[in-house]
Amino acid sequence: MNLFTGNRRIVRSLYLVILIFVAILLAIFWQPDRPAEISVPLAQPVAKQRIASQLEDVSRVKEPIQPIPLAIALDGNKVVLGKQLFEDVRLSGNNRIACVSCHQFDRGGADGRSHSIGANGTLGEVNTPTVFNVGFNFWLNWNGEFENLTDQLDALLLNPERMGVEWSILIPKLQQIPEYVRAFTKLYADGLNKANLQDAIVTYEESLSTPNSRFDRFLRGDKQALTPAEYTGYQLFQAYGCISCHQGINVGGNMFQRFGVLGDYFADRGNVIPEDLGRFNVTQDPADRFVFRVPSLRNVALTAPYFHDGTAKTLPEAIAVMAKYQLGRSLSQNQIDLIAQFLGTLTGEKPS
Ligand code: HEC
Ligand code: HEC
Structure with a gap:
């Protein structure tokens, strides 16, 4: 064995070592473009809300999304009274704003603003x-602070x-309005008080569901309800x-997750305020x-702008942000458009 062949052998084994090293690196870091592994938890009942017991048996729906019941049994008179209260500016401290000012029916139950303007004129x-379908959420508000309406x-x-x-001002104020006193006395044995006012408004909120979206029709077996692109x-x-x-x-509405699982959304956006800390x-x-x-995401096509900070002006923009920060992916315009088309099928019938 001369010096020359000895060197060749060393070079060859060096190549081999490098090759194995590269292969190991590839095996560790190479992420093929395949969908993320997902495990979808079994759908649970809406345990925390009053109308939970009215959810229909959809055990035949073998999908991770279940349809909204076509009808919910509620006291119609309470719904009518709750609607009046929902639309009455006299419920606000300075008689300038009603629930419906921010939760508008022609804006998908939201207000179309990045931040709402409150009774005192300041930006929220x-x-x-949206106020639609709130009866099906496990938790309420962006940070899930409340478990019931x-x-x-x-x-x-x-x-x-x-x-x-404040209640101590609101109840005496409404008791001056004969129309309300009459309506409450008719429906509740103890008339107009805090508990009954809460009950009337909450009953109305529970009535604000949007059944029979095209996607729900698809879930109920109508395979023609979606276009091929939406599917x-x-x-x-x-x-x-x-x-x-x-x-x-x-x-949605049934779990908590970080905003920015696979990227630092807030660092990229900047100007972090206390509300960004969420839960x-x-x-x-x-x-x-x-x-x-x-x-x-029910009726989400109608409720722009998006996110708790109102920063995403359009649905495609929101989808791209979600893909990037929640899933670590950059979707093509075409993929974003197809997902947006699917989300459009979640628009249901507006409450009457
Ligand atoms: C000034 C605008 C404004 C007014 C008026 C208003 N809301 Fe809201 N509403 C909001 C905002 C903003 C949130 C989100 C609060 C949060 O997450 O901290 C919200 C949240 C809600 C939610 C929770 C929705 C969910 O899925 O988490 C319900 C229900 C609701 N409002 C009902 C009402 C009712 C009933 C009234 C009248 C008594 C009312 N709102 C008046 C702006 C308003
Ligand atoms: C890891 C959990 C998670 C994943 C995965 C996820 N999202 Fe989200 N999504 C959230 C959270 C949390 C928010 C609320 C963020 C905020 O505003 O604070 C949200 C908000 C949204 C909104 C805005 C809703 C509104 O009313 O403002 C849209 C639209 C949305 N997601 C669509 C999608 C799409 C499409 C995908 C897949 C590409 C996706 N999400 C993946 C957790 C997730």
Whole structure:
């Protein structure tokens, strides 16, 4: 064995070592362009809300999203009274604003603004979510602070950025209005008081569901209800893992997740304010920083702008942000468009 062949051998084994090293690196870091592994938890009942017991048996629907019941049995007279209250500016501290000012029916139950303008004229700190289908959410508000509509109502009446009124002022004020006194006395044995006012408004909120969307018709077996493009969008929504967070009857509303799982959304956006800390503001647990209730995507095509900070002006923009920060992906314009088309099929019938 001369010096020359010895060197060749060393070079060859060096090549081999490098090759193995590169192969190991590839095996560790190479991510083929395949959809994320997703595990979709079984749909749970809407345990925390009053109308949970009315959810129909949809065990035959073998999909991670369930249709909204076609009808919900509620006391029609309470619904009518609740509607009057919902639309009455006298519920606000300065008689200038009603629930419907921010939760407008021709804007998908939201207000079309990035931030709402409250009774006192100041800008709110978060975007207005839709009031439609709230009876199916497990938690309420962006940070999921409330588990039922009654507690949520208490807080928003008091909040100077919403209605800005205290019960001790509101109840005597409404008791001066004979029309309300009469209506409450007719429906409730103990007439107009705090509990009954809460009940009337909450009953009305529970009536604000939007059944029979094209997607629900698809879930109920009408395979023609979606166009091929919309169906492809649904497949992408599942394959990319949107469904692992947005699922159940409200296509959201039933879990908490960080905004920025695979990227630092807030660092990229800048100007972090206390409301951006999300669930942390409720629990004070550092693990809950930037964690939010996953919002419902029902009627989402109607409720721009998007996110708790109202920064995404269009649905395609919101989808791209979600793909980037929640899934670590950059979707093509065509994929975004297909998912947007699917989300459009979640628009249901407006409450009458
Ligand atoms: C000034 C605008 C404004 C007014 C007026 C207003 N809201 Fe809201 N509403 C909001 C905003 C903003 C939120 C989100 C609050 C948060 O997440 O911290 C919200 C949240 C809600 C939610 C929770 C939705 C969800 O899925 O989490 C319900 C229900 C609701 N409002 C009902 C009402 C009712 C009933 C009234 C009248 C008594 C009312 N709102 C008045 C702006 C308003
Ligand atoms: C890891 C959980 C998670 C995944 C995966 C996820 N989302 Fe979200 N989504 C959220 C959370 C949390 C928010 C609320 C963010 C905020 O505004 O604070 C949200 C908000 C949204 C909104 C805005 C809703 C509104 O009313 O403002 C849209 C639209 C949306 N997601 C669509 C999608 C799509 C499409 C995908 C897949 C490409 C997806 N999401 C994947 C958790 C997730």
